[in-house]
Amino acid sequence: MSSDKESHSHDDIGCLEAIEAFYAYLDGELSDPQAIEDFEHHMSHCRSCFSRSEVEKLLNERMRESGTSKAPDDLRSRVRRLMDEF
Amino acid sequence: MVLTARLMTDSEDTKTFFSREIEENMDALYGTALRLSGTGADAEDLVAETVSKAWTAIASLEDRRRFRPWIFRILHNCFISNYRREAVRPRESVYEEDDDGGLVALLNAQPDDFLVWWANPERQYFNNMLGSAIMAAIDGLPDAFRTTIILINVEGLTYDEAAEALGVPPGTIRSRMKRGRTMLQKALWEQAREAGIAATTHNSRHET
Numbered sequence A: 001m002s003s004d005k006e007s008h009s010h011d012d013i014g015c016l017e018a019i020e021a022f023y024a025y026l027d028g029e030l031s032d033p034q035a036i037e038d039f040e041h042h043m044s045h046c047r048s049c050f051s052r053s054e055v056e057k058l059l060n061e062r063m064r065e066s067g068t069s070k071a072p073d074d075l076r077s078r079v080r081r082l083m084d085e086f
Numbered sequence B: 001m002v003l004t005a006r007l008m009t010d011s012e013d014t015k016t017f018f019s020r021e022i023e024e025n026m027d028a029l030y031g032t033a034l035r036l037s038g039t040g041a042d043a044e045d046l047v048a049e050t051v052s053k054a055w056t057a058i059a060s061l062e063d064r065r066r067f068r069p070w071i072f073r074i075l076h077n078c079f080i081s082n083y084r085r086e087a088v089r090p091r092e093s094v095y096e097e098d099d100d101g102g103l104v105a106l107l108n109a110q111p112d113d114f115l116v117w118w119a120n121p122e123r124q125y126f127n128n129m130l131g132s133a134i135m136a137a138i139d140g141l142p143d144a145f146r147t148t149i150i151l152i153n154v155e156g157l158t159y160d161e162a163a164e165a166l167g168v169p170p171g172t173i174r175s176r177m178k179r180g181r182t183m184l185q186k187a188l189w190e191q192a193r194e195a196g197i198a199a200t201t202h203n204s205r206h207e208t
């Protein structure tokens, strides 16, 4: 089953395919096991894609922290009053 | 009618369900409304309008487990019809096509300086990058990409949920993430360049 193809070197196509799968992988949306394996294999060999993925992960965390907001109390009570009338 | 009778008997239950879901999603709805509309007052109006519209349309919620994409779809539609910023963003349509050559074309269209920078990102720079700078860069993206990134990366919707919320096929969401995140990287690179952190090949101060 294991094809012994030369996979130590990657070329631009390899990086392009990795970039194609990049965000789906980081967002937990890559479901095909083969696609996950291929991606992770590329990450383990390609310094550029690896450091890029580290930075993208950091961005994901930062967006989660900074982009979210808490609804103001007056909005919460306004909506509750609204729903009381339903 | 059977359906009407069921709705009548379930009305208390439906309202309880609806209220609980609204309460639980309130921060996410407000946060998204705030990012989309840009002001707190508009965001509050947008959420209130969404809640009213949603209750009126509650019969259209076929699967209660899909409440989140359903309510975000109503929010997004309210935003499109009433609160979308006046500025037209003509570039948006350019990025809308969903072909496989899209990413290659997109990358080919980027300046070499950017691609070099992106292939060797300075971890330290990103460590120190302020969340507000990232969010400002997101706000500058065309609407389709901005909205998709906010729903997925900020509010944590799945690709499927975002597709349902925005009324587009899941493939479009994948495509928007690739393009949108590439554009985001480029915007961050431009910020870095303005701050004098990323190198440029042309030096405007020393023209020969």
Ligand SMILES: [Zn+2]
Pocket: A010, A014, A015, A016, A018, A042, A046, A047, A048, A049, A050
């Ligand atoms: Zn690579």
